[in-house]
Amino acid sequence: MTAERRRGGSGHGIIGRVTTPPSVHDVLVVGAGQAGLGTAWWLTRTGVRDVVVVDAAEVGGSWLRRWESLQLFTPRRFSSLPGVPFPDGPTPTPDRVEMAEYLHGYARRLDVELRTRTPVTRLTPDPVGFRAETPDGPVRARQVVLATGPFARPRVPPAGAQLAGSVAQLHSADYCRPTDLPEGPVLVVGGGNSAAQLAVELAATHPVTVVAPREPRFLPERVLGVSVYWWLLLSGVLNAGADSRVARGVRRRGDAIIGRDLARLRDDGTIRWLTGRVAGAEGDRVRLDDGRTEQVSAVLWCTGFEPDTGWIDVPGALDAEGAPRHDRGASPVPGLHWMGLPWQTRVNSSIIDGVDRDARRTTRRIRRGLGRA
Structure with a gap:
């Protein structure tokens, strides 16, 4: 019997096909973000019916936790997952709420068992494939897709622990609005697009200094009236x-900052820019790698994220540093697959537009594995 139901409260939510679960599933997808959902779409599209998707949070929740003014740079055309175009809207690019709503609606279209608020606490080998421990009991599967993404755990340099308690500190993952930081100067640490956007926003209410490891490289949002993403595609x-x-050239030069708002505020002196790396701190002073020091009252760390792989207890799946071992998403462990990693197969593998091709490739591997089984 097929039904659709959602269970709230402190348990997990289930969207989609609900049946009496077999003792072993064909495929377990860990992560219900863009990479996990796109892979689930291709799996069901190509006839793999017994698919379970689990996620520690609600679908789209990671977008709703981002800062309130977040607007994507990618046009709606480049914000779509397989099979479902991103809807039109009042702006050329979606905001964080639209992105969350799109993912939630996308999940409802999938004919899979989707368990939200169900973290996997440990993944181990099993005689049939793999065993995932969850608060609701184990899930066994022949094939597993790890699609939790590269942005699981905020990264803060050791200097953060060396600053005095009187210095307010936030990571960009926890920042919502300018009033989250006290009045006075703010040091924004980081040279990526998040640092650029938040420095521009904070400059309206705070004196802002940006510390970044290299001089910025700016790309205009539009060229000849057309989004830069179309030019990058063509x-x-x-x-x-x-x-x-x-x-290799893109990686060597580092991420470009989309738009020129930061450049304008830097040129007119509204935002200070310091090129260097944070090497340490003492009291209320941050020390850069060239010996310069900056007195700070608040720091916004836009220093990125790192994967959280401590729950993966599968020999051969991770390297000595805990990073994924893979060849274009294929783990050396048979039946284990990665999705949504930066540079997994192409330049755009870790953005929404790159999910489609990587999900198709992963699905083909899974089908071959299931066929052998």
């Missing part, structure tokens, strides 16, 4: 292979 940059000369 020129072949977005879909360039991860090992291509184009991709």
Whole structure:
């Protein structure tokens, strides 16, 4: 019997096909973000029916936890998952709420068992494939897709622990609005797009200094009235292979900052820019790697994230540093697959537009594995 139901409260929610679960599932997808949902779509599209997707949070929840003014740079056309175009809206690019709503609606279209608020606390080998421990009991599966993404745990340099308690500190993952930081100067640490957006927002209410490891490289949002993403697509940059000369050049130069708002405020002196790395701190002073020090009253760490892989207890799945071992998403462990990693197969593998091709590739591997089984 097939039904659709959602269970609230402190338990997990289930959206989609609900049946008496077999003792072993064909595929377990860990992560209900863009990579996990896109993979689930291709799996069911190609005839793999016994798919379970689990996530520690609600679908779209990670977008709703981002800062309130967040607006994507990617046009709606480049914000779509397989099979479902992103809906039109009042702006050329979606905001965080639209993104969360799109993912939630996408999940409802999938003919899979989706368990939200169900973290996997440990993944181990099993005679049939793998065993995932969850608060609601174990889930066994022949094939597993790890799609929790590269942005699981905020990264803060050791200097954060060395600053005096009187210095207010936030990571960009915890920042919502300018009033989250006290009045007075703010040091924004980081040279990516998050740092650029938040520095511009904070500059309206705070004196802002940005510390970044290199001089910024700016790309306009639009060229000749057309989004820069279309030019990147037409020129072949977005879909360039991860090992291509184009991709190596992109990685060598580092991420470009989309838009010129930061450049304008830097040029007119509204925002100070310091090139260097944070090497340490003492009291209320941050020390850079060239010996300079900056007195701070508040710091916003836009220093990125790192994968949280401590729950993966599968020999051969991780390297000595705990990073995924893979070849274009294929783990050396048979039946284990990665999705949504930066540079997994192409330049755009870790953004929404890159999910489709990588999910198709992963699905083909899974079907071959199930066929052998």
